[in-house]
Amino acid sequence: MMDALKPKRLMWKIWVLILLIIVTLALMILITVRSSITQFIDEQVYETLRDVDYYLGNTNELENYPQNPIEYDRRQQESRSVNQLIFLPNGRIIYGSAPLELTNRMYQEALNQSGQVERYQTTIDGEDVYYIIRQNEYDGTIVYQASYAWDAYRRELVSTLYLRISILIGIISLLSLIPALLMSRQLTKPIVEMERAVEKISNRQWETALPLDRQDELGQLAHSIDAMRKELKEQDLAQQALLQNISHDLKTPIMVIRGYAQSIGDGIYPTGDLKGSAEVIDEEASRLEKKVVDLLYVTKLEYFKGQEMKLEPINLDKLMELLVARFKLRGQLDWEINGEGGEMLGDGEQIRVAFENVLDNALRYAESCIRIDLHQDDAGVEITIFNDGPPVDESLDLFHQFSRGKQGKFGLGLFIVQRIVTLHTGEVSLRNTGDGTAVRFYFPRLKSNQPLNSNA
Known part of the structure; x- marks a missing residue:
């Protein structure tokens, strides 16, 4: 039921949007048309008034029009729709007639008129009237000649036009339901499919198919969701492996x-004495602590992901000397440091942890020697x-978060190394050299005012 309502809701939104566009365009057209028609009609009326006023005042011009029957007929028709009123400055009307209110207005405007010909418009009893007043002089006497016409069709024309446009808008609005319905179905169908797919993905159904056969934004969204699905699937499998590995690797030291502890409580010392038994407990507790610290550090690095880190100078030569001096105490190996690394910019604690993890692995697997080569440019x-x-085994991704080494133990050390190097925009790789293994770090030169913000 909900799936059936969702497309309808979107359809109504699309239809309302289309209606708003139609109404906005219609209002703009109506305003433009009204203004244009009104201005056009006014100009045509005044043009007619000027022509009739001129030719009625010059009768000899009319005598020439029988030679052009069409123009003569047009002038005759115009003259029938135009009324004439001739009056003197004292208000005496010597030709024509008009309503008293209109006559008084014409008389007052004629007295105040500064030019020879002026045009006017007024409203009497709700009807518009257009007129022009021409000032002439006959035998030294000023005479005012007013030509006027009533607006008998402009309002009717505009009202009819508005009515027809309104009907047209209504028909277009109803017809717009069809493209709105088609558009909403085209949009909502893949959205509903993606919604169902995402719901299945949220329930860990990783093999859910998505509608990917589209080249528009919805297709790009589907591709992004599918990429997220694949990443979540990998993470889910990795987390399952992590839980299995952690439960297996932590179970042994906890059992020991x-x-x-139970044996000591019963007065029995498995190693023969209390000191030896306590050392075994301490060693196993240290293993547990190392794994917990690694897990917490991974969480800390994930927090730094996307966060800005302040850079500080790190003396690589001094740092390596301190680390070698500490690790020498843990085994009988030959240590060698070649070259100079100088200074780099980064987070001192993180860089130290990265080198410590790699050196710890090297110390665990080295047979006789460990060599550190430094080079800068x-x-x-x-x-x-x-x-x-x-x-x-170079086919294994040993830098993966939940990778297992050849001894079958889950490892976070190299993942921590890779994450730290990535946060410093560097590179790290592991390879076999024929006579051993080597881990290569590379850090580009960074400016002191350059914040680190990695989203990798």
């Missing part, structure tokens, strides 16, 4: 801690961390 700085451990 509980087992050791005007474009940027490159850091490569090499270890002589076993090769990695």
